Structures are given as structure tokens and as C-alpha cells.
Amino acid sequence: MSEVNFAAIPQVFSKRAETATKIIGVLALLSLIATxxxxxxxTxxxxxxxxxxxxxxxHPPIAWVMFVAYxxxxxxxxxxxxxxxxxxxFDRLAGASSEVGVIFTGLTLLSGSIWGRPTWGTWWTWDPLLTTTALLFVMYLGYLALRRLPGDPETRAKRSAIGGLVAFIDVPIVYFSVLWWKSLHQAPTVLDPVTGKTYIHGSMAYTLLLGFVAFTLLYVYFVAKRYRLERLKYLYDRVLLDEAIQERKREAADFKAYGADKKSLVPTAFAENGPALGDARFFGTEEESVVGGGEAGR
Amino acid sequence: MDLIVDFQNAVFVTGNFPLLTGVTMSVGRGEIVHLKGANGSGKTSLLRAIVGLIPIASGKAVVLGHDLNMDRFSVREEAALLGHKTFLYDDLSIYENLRFVQRIFRKPKKVVGLCMSQVGIGEKLAKTKVSHLSAGQRKRTSLAALLIKEASLWLLDEPHAGVDEDGRALIDGLITDFRLRGGTVLMASHELERAVLVSDKSFTVSGGAVTDEENYKLGNKTASTLSLPGGDFYSRSANGVFSVSSPGSGVKAVFGGQTGPTGTGNTDVA
Amino acid sequence: MLRDAFLVCEKDLRIELKSKIIFNQVLPFGMVVMLLFGLAIGKFDSNSLVTASGSLSNGGALKSAAAGLFWIAVMLSAVIGVQRSFAIENQDQARDALRLSALDPAGIFLGKAGALLFQLVVLEVIIAFGAVFLFGMHIATVWFFCLAAFLATLSLVAVGVVYGALTSGARTKETLLPLLFFPVIAPVLLSATKACEAAIAGTPSSGMIWIEVLLAFAFCYLALGTVAFGPLLEE
Known part of the structure; x- marks a missing residue:
């Protein structure tokens, strides 16, 4: 396992799409450096x-990417x-996008706090937008944990979809309830970072615009990479499954060959010499032991 | 013959593990099939797949006329599974558990008492919490639940395991009785001698597939007799003819042999 | 569907009647949480007792936060209640029995939710008395408090049963369920606390908006659970 045979990695995207991804990655890097x-x-x-x-x-470009991602x-x-x-x-895309979304939510909160400390004099305030963002962060951390639960792809996709729906329906409810909560308390309205910048012009405007472009490109690149990885994982699982099926079929064939006399299910070579080193059936993987216990448990 | 279970190269997968790697088998109406095979060979999975608890990955699978590729829900209502686990609520008494089953399947209330007496659960025992029961008593309780469902296909997973001699006779009796009423049974069992006695044929499961089929009727098994609850006798002659007789009225029903069910197989035995 | 719901609900309640897990374990847990709140923030009360008027029941922090603390205690208990509700189905693979029973999944959802609702409402009554007794909470408009509590519990139960089913097959369910459950019910905590504060202050009209939030929340998640429960059970 130490050496990866890159030639054996199956192709997920078309050649053109692969190239496009690479170009987007390079552009993202360049525009980030420029920003x-x-x-x-x-400026x-x-x-x-x-x-x-x-x-x-x-900060605004990161927050924008967060919204796009979700x-x-x-x-x-x-x-x-x-x-x-x-x-x-679509399940893979949802997974990839929300994963990137969670990272950018974290960054939004972080950059917002750094901004807020000198501007408002506090790291944190219970502003509707902030509170909703923070809850969104933990909610989607839960969603990602849910996605990582084992199961076959269809089951996992269905489970994640329902979990994601539960979380997403919640977002507007959270936002409005916090909004009303604050407005009922007559809390001092927080300076919105975007509306607060009335004096943006010239090089500042261009830089901000470039920031939006850079982070959006970065988002696309991340999602494409993540999607590709998910797809590869899926294919890898399929290969494992095919191998497992062949393995079990061999088991059945062994039975036919050796089990007909009803004396022993064990191949003679095994009976005489014990298991050959490297025979996966005996020096098996963890999955196999799981399977043994699994069937009884089922 | 009317096919109850018809599998053609059916593959069932969970996660990354192939539970069944291509099962081809068919079971006709009224047949009692014994599933043989080592631990982990896929017997339990096969039974669970038949009753529609595992999604099918590829191949053809029809059970009781329902294509599992299209619909694996209808079959759940018409088939009954007796699992390794007994599917009971530990905190409820036997009676309460069975009442729940009876109400789910919209059966008359008196069925509960009837089925309990059929499996030998007395009134006092019926009030016991399931968590206090022994393995054998739990099994009897889930047998009663099986009877309440009045399914036309039984899938029994190790029915003989963990049960005393009386209990085994009871299970064999119930199976025989069920066959008299035209029922079909697939039974996984390591108790070869008992299983041979009540079954028509056996499938050997290994590596998640049916690898061997043996017809008990044609084999030269020795004759044997089994006493049923209620004083009846169930016997199997060497040529594979099954018959049920009672000391009072003689032979009640006969079936099996090389010609298939003979006549009285489906008649109701009083 | 309603018949199935009734069957499942009755079964769950009967199991609780026999096992008394909620009563013997979850309820005392709720009380412990209330006591811990007192220990954590009660010292501000005694300060106010020394400096101010000296009246015992005229507490400070605990009394003003009573509604919020009450709801936190209820939610912590609710998550345990949800876990218990699905532990019932996981014992001896009863979940498979439910699947084989061909009961309507929507009915199973409503039944489990109904049973949990009933148990939580009983629990809330007792915890509320605890809050009155320990925190000096005084409810001016009792009917409004009850209305808010009922709607909030409905919301808790709807989300709880969906997530309970979603996680009940997983080996890591004990840790995953709270992570999923608590962020989603944040608006319920907020609305329920605000509505109950309005009830405590005796100004129901100011709490009406929170009743609306709770209604919307309960409706969304009951509808979602009714539709989505079938696939959830199929894992």
C-alpha cells in the first residue's frame, strides 16, 4: 500500500473536465495571491x-462562498x-459542497470575530446573522458526521438527504426567531460590514471584486476535487465488493469441490499444511471478522 | 408447480459485503425446505432476503408472486420470519407481546389464547415479563407470534436451537401441521436428523449461494415416526411418503413419495 | 395510519408503564440538572439576598433565568427520552418486527412521537413544579405557559423521533444524536423560553409571535417526519 499506482486510478472526469479543474485551481491560486x-x-x-x-x-467573499456552498x-x-x-x-455533490461550506463557515466566523473585536469591541455578539451562522456551523458538522456513518451508498445517500433537509429547513426558522428575539430586546443594531463601507471606490472596489472571484474559484476547485475523491471512494468500494463477491463465490466452489464427500469443508491442502500465508480468507481483513459477527447479530 | 420462492442469480449486498452472491433456487407451494450450511454461509441472509428485509442488488427474485425488485413490502405481510432474535419487547409480558402482534395483524382476540396453548404457554407463564424468560420460552413465544400472523410462508432460522426435546417435537409438529394446511417452509437448521424428518428437500448454502440440492424423498432414509401434540403420529417411510395418523381414526393424510402430494395434502384435518 | 399510530403509541406507553425507565431515570436526571443550575448560578441569588430586601423568594439570576433553565432541563431530558424510545425498538431487533409488521411508517412515526409527547408533558409538569419550588418561578398566566410548553414539546418530539430513527441503526448513536438534535432545536429553545417568560410576566399578547414560531416549527417537522419515516426505517 505504500506505493500508489497512479496509472491505475480510474478516470472520474473527462480529459477536458480534468484540464478545466486544473486551470481553475491555478486561476484560484493566482487570483488569491493577487488579492x-x-x-x-x-490599497x-x-x-x-x-x-x-x-x-x-x-470576509465578505468567504461568507459569500458559504452561502453558495450551502x-x-x-x-x-x-x-x-x-x-x-x-x-x-447529486448526493456526492451535496456532500462535497457542504464539506467545503463547513470550512468556509468556520472561516467566516473566525474572520468576523477578528473584525468584530476592534470594531465593536467584542469577539462575539448575539446578532441574528452571527447566531444563525454559528448554529449553521454546528448543524452541518452534525450533517457531516451523519454522512460518515457506514452503510451502502443508497442508504447513506437517503439518510444524509433527510438529515440535510432537517437541517436546512431549520435555517430560516433560526434566522427569524433570533431576529425577533433581538428586535424585541431593542438590541443595538450591529454595523453590517457590507453596508458600512460607503467609501469604497477605486482600487478598493477592484480588490473586493477580485476577492469574490478568487474565493469562488477556490470553492469550485475544492468541490471538484472533493467530488472526484468521493467518486473514487465509491469506485474503490465497488472493486472491494466485487472482490468480496468473487471471494465468496470461490468459497462456494470450494465447497462443491471438496465438500461433496461431506467429510470436510476444508480443502486438503489446508488440512495438511494449514493456511497459506497471504491467503486473505485466513489472514483476513477486519471486514471479514465483522462479517462473521455481523451475521449472527443480524 | 406453483412457485412460492423463485430466485434467479439474485445478489444481495449490504454496505461493502455481499450477503448473497447469486442465489438460484425455487421452492414450490407446500414444500418444506431445509437449508444447510456452515456458520456465515448466508442462511440467515437468505431468509431475511426472502422476507424482503434486504434490498436486492441484481438478479431476479419473486416471492409469493411479488417481485422483490419492484416491491419488497407486500411480501412482509404474507410471510413470517422466526429469527435468531425473537423480536420481542423485553419489558412486556408474553401475553402483551402477543396481543400487540394480534392487533397489528387484525386477528380476533381469541387467537392469542389459542396460539399460546398450541405452543404450550400456560396462563401463569403468559403473565411473565419476556426478560425473565429462558431462551426456550422466548422461542415458544415467538412461535406463537408466528402462528398469530397466519402467514402462508414460514422462514425459520434455527428453530431447533436452544430448545428442549419437547420444544423440538413441538416445532416439528407445528411444521407438519402447517404443511397439512398447505403451508410452505424454509428452515435453516443444524439439527440434521430432525430437519431431515420433516423436510422434503434440502438446499446447501455456502459462500452466499445455493450450491447443492438434495431431495430427501428420493434418498434412502430410514423410516421414522414423530409424535405430534394431541396424540397424533407423523411418520415417514423409507420411500419418502409422509403420513399423519391418530391412534383413534387411523391415517389422516398422506403425501410425498415420488408422485408428489397425493390427494389429501391440502384437506383440512379436523 | 391513525390506527397504527394508536397501536404503537399504546405499546410504547405500556412498556414505560412496566419498565418505568422515564420515571425512574430520566425524571430524576431532570431534577439533578435543575439542582446543578442552582449550584452554578444560584450564588448570585444569595448575594442579592444579603444586599437587597432580604426576601428569600425574591431571587435574582435564577428567577430571571427560570424559563430558560426549565427548557434546558427539558431538552436534556428529551434527548434521553428519544434514545430510550429507540432503545426499545433495538432490543432483540424489535425494529425488524416493526418492519415485518407492515404497519404504516407514518403511523409508527406518529405513534412513537405521541408516546414520547405524553411522557415529556408529564415530565415537564414535574420539572415545572421544581422550577417554581427551587427557582421561585411564578407563572402569572398558566394557560399560556401550558400552551407554549405543549407546542414546544410537540416540536421537540417531532425532530427527536426523526433523528432518533436516523441514528438508531448506528453504533455511535449515543454521541451523534445530541450533536444533530441540539442545534436544530435551538429556535424551539428560544421561542419556548420567550413564550414562557411572557406567561410568567402575565403578558400573553407579547408572546404570541413565539407561539407562531413554535407552531410553524412543529408543523414543518411533523410533516417531514410523516413523509420521511418510511425510508428511515428501511436502513
Whole structure:
């Protein structure tokens, strides 16, 4: 297992799509570098916020990617649940997109906090948007944990789809309940980072725009990679399954060959010499022992 | 013959493990089939697959006229499974468990008492919590549940395991009785001698497939007799003819032999 | 469907009547949680007792947070209740029996939810008395409190049974269920607390909006559970 035979890895995307993914990856990297350079060195500090304004080139794009990611995940969940478009591809897309979404949710919260400390004087405030985002973060962490539960692909997909739906329905309810909660308390309205920047123009606007482009490209690249990995995992599982089927079929054939005399189910070579080293049936994998216990438990 | 179970190269998979790797078999109405095979060969999976608890991956599987590829729910209502596990609620008494079953299947209330007496559960025992029961008593309880369902196909997973001699005779009697009423049975059992006695044929399961079929009727097994609850006798002659007789009224029903069921197989025995 | 629901509900309640797990284990757990709240934030009460008027029942932090603490105690108990509800089906593979019974999955969902609802409502009454007794909670508008509690419990139960079924097949169900359950019921906690605060203050009209949130929540998840329970049972 130490050496990977790259030639044996099956192709998931077409050649053209593979190339496109690579180009997107390179573009994402370049535009990120450009954003950092523009944001840190070219653009001037804001007259009110000073150097803090530089976070502006990062935080809104990250939050935007978060919304895109969950939006894509929700849509593909719906497409999976809809019987006519039921396809494991949508399940994979939902998984890939929400995984990237969770990472960007974490980054949104983090960059928001870093922004909030000097601006509002606190790391955290119970603003509807913030609270909803935080709950979204833990909710989708749970969703990812749910996705990792074992099972065959169809079962897992169905389970994840229902789990994802439960979580997604919750998002607007959380948002509005927190909104009303705050408005009933007459809480001081928090300065929205996006509407607060009335003085954006020139190089700042371009940098922000570039930030959006860069992070969106990064999102697409991540999702494509993640999707590919999920697909490969699926294919790998299929190969394992085929091997397992062949293994069991050999078991049946062995029985026919040796078991006909009803004396012993054990092949003679085995009876005389014991199991050959490397015979997976005896020095088997963990799955096999699971299977042995599994059947009795079932 | 009317096929109750018809599998053609049926594959059943769970997760990454092939439970059944291509089963081809057919069971006709009124047949009692004995499933043989080592532990882990797939007997339990086969029974669970037949009753529609495992999704089919490929191949053809028709049970009681329902194609499992299309619908594996209808068969659940018409077949009954006696599992390794007894499917009982530990905190309820035997009677309460059986009442739940009876109400699920919309049977008259008196069926519960009837079935309990058939499996030898007395009134006092019926009030015992299931968690206090022995393995044999649990088995009897789930047998009663099986009877309440009044299914036309029984799938019995190791019915003889963990049961005393009386209990085994009772199970064999119930199977024989069920066959008299036209029922079909698939039974996984390691108790070869008992199984041979009540079965028509055997399938050998290994590696998740049916690898061998043996017809007990044609084999030169020795004659044997089995006493049924209620004083009847169930016997098997060397040529594979089954008959049920009572000391009072003589032979009640005969079937088997090389010609197939002879006449009275489906008549109701009083 | 309703007949099936009734059957399953009655069965679950009968099992509780026999085993008394909820009564003997979950209820005391709820009380322990209430006591722990008192220990964790009750010291602010005694401060106020020394400095202010000196009246015992006129507590500070505990009393003002009573509704929220009550609901946290209920939710912690609810998650255990959900686990118990599915432990019943997992003992001796009774879940397979349910699948083989050809009962309507929607009926099974409603039945399990109904049984859990009943048990939780009883539990809440007792915990509420605990809150009155320990935290000095005084409910001015009792009917409004009951209405809010009922709707909130309905929501808890609907989500709980869906997630309970979703995780009950997994080996890691004990750890996964709370992770899934608590974030989703956050709006229930919020709305129920606010509505109950309105009831405590005796101003039902100000809590009406929270009743609406609870209604919407309960409706969404009951509908989802009724539709989705079939596939969930099939794992």
C-alpha cells in the first residue's frame, strides 16, 4: 500500500473536465495571491477603519462562498430526493459542497470575530446573522458526521438527504426567531460590514471584486476535487465488493469441490499444511471478522 | 408447480459485503425446505432476503408472486420470519407481546389464547415479563407470534436451537401441521436428523449461494415416526411418503413419495 | 395510519408503564440538572439576598433565568427520552418486527412521537413544579405557559423521533444524536423560553409571535417526519 499506482486510478472526469479543474485551481491560486497583494500593499488604509479595512477583501467573499456552498448542497439534496432526478451524483455533490461550506463557515466566523473585536469591541455578539451562522456551523458538522456513518451508498445517500433537509429547513426558522428575539430586546443594531463601507471606490472596489472571484474559484476547485475523491471512494468500494463477491463465490466452489464427500469443508491442502500465508480468507481483513459477527447479530 | 420462492442469480449486498452472491433456487407451494450450511454461509441472509428485509442488488427474485425488485413490502405481510432474535419487547409480558402482534395483524382476540396453548404457554407463564424468560420460552413465544400472523410462508432460522426435546417435537409438529394446511417452509437448521424428518428437500448454502440440492424423498432414509401434540403420529417411510395418523381414526393424510402430494395434502384435518 | 399510530403509541406507553425507565431515570436526571443550575448560578441569588430586601423568594439570576433553565432541563431530558424510545425498538431487533409488521411508517412515526409527547408533558409538569419550588418561578398566566410548553414539546418530539430513527441503526448513536438534535432545536429553545417568560410576566399578547414560531416549527417537522419515516426505517 505504500506505493500508489497512479496509472491505475480510474478516470472520474473527462480529459477536458480534468484540464478545466486544473486551470481553475491555478486561476484560484493566482487570483488569491493577487488579492493578498492588492489588499495588503496596494490599497490605501480606510480613513475611519484604518488597516482593518483590509479584512473587508476577505470576509465578505468567504461568507459569500458559504452561502453558495450551502445553496448548492441544498439544491442537490432536493434533486437527489426528487425521484426523477435521483442519482448518487447529486448526493456526492451535496456532500462535497457542504464539506467545503463547513470550512468556509468556520472561516467566516473566525474572520468576523477578528473584525468584530476592534470594531465593536467584542469577539462575539448575539446578532441574528452571527447566531444563525454559528448554529449553521454546528448543524452541518452534525450533517457531516451523519454522512460518515457506514452503510451502502443508497442508504447513506437517503439518510444524509433527510438529515440535510432537517437541517436546512431549520435555517430560516433560526434566522427569524433570533431576529425577533433581538428586535424585541431593542438590541443595538450591529454595523453590517457590507453596508458600512460607503467609501469604497477605486482600487478598493477592484480588490473586493477580485476577492469574490478568487474565493469562488477556490470553492469550485475544492468541490471538484472533493467530488472526484468521493467518486473514487465509491469506485474503490465497488472493486472491494466485487472482490468480496468473487471471494465468496470461490468459497462456494470450494465447497462443491471438496465438500461433496461431506467429510470436510476444508480443502486438503489446508488440512495438511494449514493456511497459506497471504491467503486473505485466513489472514483476513477486519471486514471479514465483522462479517462473521455481523451475521449472527443480524 | 406453483412457485412460492423463485430466485434467479439474485445478489444481495449490504454496505461493502455481499450477503448473497447469486442465489438460484425455487421452492414450490407446500414444500418444506431445509437449508444447510456452515456458520456465515448466508442462511440467515437468505431468509431475511426472502422476507424482503434486504434490498436486492441484481438478479431476479419473486416471492409469493411479488417481485422483490419492484416491491419488497407486500411480501412482509404474507410471510413470517422466526429469527435468531425473537423480536420481542423485553419489558412486556408474553401475553402483551402477543396481543400487540394480534392487533397489528387484525386477528380476533381469541387467537392469542389459542396460539399460546398450541405452543404450550400456560396462563401463569403468559403473565411473565419476556426478560425473565429462558431462551426456550422466548422461542415458544415467538412461535406463537408466528402462528398469530397466519402467514402462508414460514422462514425459520434455527428453530431447533436452544430448545428442549419437547420444544423440538413441538416445532416439528407445528411444521407438519402447517404443511397439512398447505403451508410452505424454509428452515435453516443444524439439527440434521430432525430437519431431515420433516423436510422434503434440502438446499446447501455456502459462500452466499445455493450450491447443492438434495431431495430427501428420493434418498434412502430410514423410516421414522414423530409424535405430534394431541396424540397424533407423523411418520415417514423409507420411500419418502409422509403420513399423519391418530391412534383413534387411523391415517389422516398422506403425501410425498415420488408422485408428489397425493390427494389429501391440502384437506383440512379436523 | 391513525390506527397504527394508536397501536404503537399504546405499546410504547405500556412498556414505560412496566419498565418505568422515564420515571425512574430520566425524571430524576431532570431534577439533578435543575439542582446543578442552582449550584452554578444560584450564588448570585444569595448575594442579592444579603444586599437587597432580604426576601428569600425574591431571587435574582435564577428567577430571571427560570424559563430558560426549565427548557434546558427539558431538552436534556428529551434527548434521553428519544434514545430510550429507540432503545426499545433495538432490543432483540424489535425494529425488524416493526418492519415485518407492515404497519404504516407514518403511523409508527406518529405513534412513537405521541408516546414520547405524553411522557415529556408529564415530565415537564414535574420539572415545572421544581422550577417554581427551587427557582421561585411564578407563572402569572398558566394557560399560556401550558400552551407554549405543549407546542414546544410537540416540536421537540417531532425532530427527536426523526433523528432518533436516523441514528438508531448506528453504533455511535449515543454521541451523534445530541450533536444533530441540539442545534436544530435551538429556535424551539428560544421561542419556548420567550413564550414562557411572557406567561410568567402575565403578558400573553407579547408572546404570541413565539407561539407562531413554535407552531410553524412543529408543523414543518411533523410533516417531514410523516413523509420521511418510511425510508428511515428501511436502513
Amino acid at each position: 493578498v497583494w492588492l489588499g495588503l500593499f496596494v 490605501p488604509p480606510d480613513q475611519f477603519m484604518g488597516n482593518l479595512v483590509r479584512l473587508l477583501y476577505v 445553496g448548492v448542497a441544498f439544491l442537490s439534496t432536493l434533486l437527489y430526493l426528487w425521484p426523477r432526478t435521483r442519482d448518487l451524483r
